Amino acid sequence: MRILRFSCFDMNKTHVIEHLRFALESQLYRAKEAAKAAHDAATHEESVAETQYDTLGLEAAYLAQGQAERVNECYRDIQAFNTVFKETEFPKVREGALVSLIDDQDQQKWFFIGPSSGGLSVTVKEHTIYVVTREAPLGKKLLGKKVDDEVELVIGDKKQFYTIDKLI
Known part of the structure; x- marks a missing residue:
């Protein structure tokens, strides 16, 4: 049984799309900042291995690679959303x-x-x-x-x- 709901609020899809675009762009910005920080850490002189057991540089490189992939994922998300926003x-x-x-x-x-x-x-x-x-x-x-x-x-x-x- 459906209960009727009366509301004076009408959702405006254009406003929702604007907010979603902003949120996706914010995610991209944060991902770029994290990728830059991870890259800087991976290439910093203190990340150079001093012994064969020193893995700090290797770990930083893996993190930088993961953050770069996150940036690419954000770009793909924005592109995919731009397609459905037109519908x-x-x-x-x-x-x-x-x-x-x-x-x-x-x-x-x-x-x-x-x-x-x-x-x-x-x-x-x-x-x-x-x-x-x-x-x-x-x-x-x-x-x-x-x-x-x-x-x-x-x-x-x-x-x-x-x-x-x-x-x-």
Whole structure:
């Protein structure tokens, strides 16, 4: 049974996209800073091995390599999101959709179906929007659903029920 929820708040997808772009750019900036710091540590004169058992330089090099890969991942995320940001018209849930769910306690939750960066969240007008990927349990359940469809999500031994309230 669907409980009707009346709200004076209308989510603006353009604002959500702006916030997501900013969050992705912030992740890239932080990743670049971490990569630079790791590279500096790996190439610093104190990182040169003094004995065959001294692994500080090797560990710093591995860290720098991992941080560089994180920067590349951030660039890929931004590129993937730019593709779905251009999408409009969502009769069914798919990547790029902004979805409002109402739980069985009549609480509203917002989700953006993203190509990556699951777990990323942004706040727009005091509402938190969570990025969910199609591979996530909730993402799998939502794909292909329409407004007023019900979704059951099992986490551990607890069942949660949601109704799709809005699809933007």
